Amino acid sequence: MTQARSSLIPPGQAGTFHCIQRCVRRAFLCGVDRYTGRSFEHRKVWVEQRLALLAECFAVAIHAYAVMSNHLHLVVQLEPTLVRQWADAEVAARWIRLFPPREGTPAAHERKRDALMADPSRMSAARARLGDLSWLMRCLAEPIARAANAEDDCKGRFWEGRYKAQVLCDDRAVLAAMAYVDLNPIRAGMANDLAQSHHTSAHVRLRGVSHDATKAMLQPVAGSSVTCLPIRLGEYLALLEWTGKQVRPGKRGSIALSAPSVLAKFDARPDRWVARVKSIGSGYWRAVGEVQDLLEIAQRLGLRWLKGVGIAAKLA
Known part of the structure; x- marks a missing residue:
C-alpha cells in the first residue's frame, strides 16, 4: 500500500x-x-x-x-x-533565485524580496522548503x-x-x-x-x-x-x-x-x-543499510518487514 x-x-x-x-x-x-x-x-x-x-x-x-x-x-x-543558520535576507535571496519575478528587472527582484521578508509566515515556509x-x-x-x-x-x-x-x-x-x-x-x-x-x-x-x-x-x-x-x-x-x-x-x-x-x-x-x-x-526498496537499520525503519512505518532485509542479511 x-x-x-x-x-x-x-x-x-x-x-x-x-x-x-x-x-x-x-x-x-x-x-x-x-x-x-x-x-x-x-x-x-x-x-x-x-x-x-x-x-x-x-x-x-x-x-x-x-x-x-x-x-x-x-x-x-x-x-x-x-x-536555520541563514539570515532572512539569505533565505529570501535563495528563494527568489528559484522563483524569480516574471518581470526580470532588479527593481522587480527587490520588490519581491521585500514582500517576502515582510511576511513572517511566508519566510518560515520558504526556510523550511529550502531544506x-x-x-x-x-x-x-x-x-x-x-x-x-x-x-x-x-x-x-x-x-x-x-x-x-x-x-x-x-x-x-x-x-x-x-x-x-x-x-x-x-x-x-x-x-x-x-x-x-x-x-x-x-x-x-x-x-x-x-x-x-x-x-x-x-x-x-x-x-x-x-x-x-x-x-x-x-x-x-x-x-x-x-x-x-x-x-x-x-x-x-x-x-x-x-x-x-x-x-x-x-x-x-x-x-x-x-x-x-x-x-x-x-534488491532494496525504501532504505539501504544493515538488517537492524531496516527493521527499525519498518517498525517506524508500522510494518513487520521491509524489502532488502534478506539481502542485507546475506551481505552482513
Whole structure:
C-alpha cells in the first residue's frame, strides 16, 4: 500500500538519499527516442544546469547523479540545520533565485524580496522548503517538464507522479548508491568506461581531476562543502573503474585479485561489494543499510518487514 513519503522522510530530517525520477508516456528525457528517431540529447544540459542552480539554493550536497534517456538518479545529502543558520535576507535571496519575478528587472527582484521578508509566515515556509527533499525534487522536475512539454507541443504529465526515494543509512550504503548511480551508463551498456559516461557525476569528477586533486578527500559535485566519505577522490575513481568492470555486461574482471585496497574500508569481501552495488536498484526498496537499520525503519512505518532485509542479511 502506498504511504506518505513524510512517514519515511519527515520534513526537516537530515540524511542522505537516493532519488529516482522517471518519465511517463514512453517519453524520452534525453538521448535518442528509438520510436521516433528524434534526439533529445540537449535536455541533459537542462538537467545538469538545473541541478547546479538547486545546489546553490537549497541546503544540500549533491554526491552523485546520472541523467539517463528516460529517468534520472540523484544521491543527495540534506542539511536542514544550515537553513536555520541563514539570515532572512539569505533565505529570501535563495528563494527568489528559484522563483524569480516574471518581470526580470532588479527593481522587480527587490520588490519581491521585500514582500517576502515582510511576511513572517511566508519566510518560515520558504526556510523550511529550502531544506526539504520533496521541494528539491519538485523544483528539479517541474521546470524540465514545462520545457519538454513546450518542445514536444503537448500537455499533461511528463514525470511519474511520485519520485522514488531510498534512505541511505550508513557510509557503506551511501558509497554503494553513488557507485550504482555513477555506473548507470556502463550497466546499461551505453558506455564502456567512466570517460564515456557523459552527464554523470563520475564524468564531472574525472574531467576536472588532476594529480593533486586525486589526493584530496572526496567532495560533493555541487552544493555544500561537506566531507562526503572517508575516501579520497583518486580512490573513489579507482573503485568506480574496478566496479564498472564487474557490472558491465559481458566484460567482468577478476573480482578477488584486482580489487582496490580502499574497498577494505567498506567491505571485507569484494564479491559482496559488487552484489551490494547491484542490489541498490531492485534488491532494496525504501532504505539501504544493515538488517537492524531496516527493521527499525519498518517498525517506524508500522510494518513487520521491509524489502532488502534478506539481502542485507546475506551481505552482513
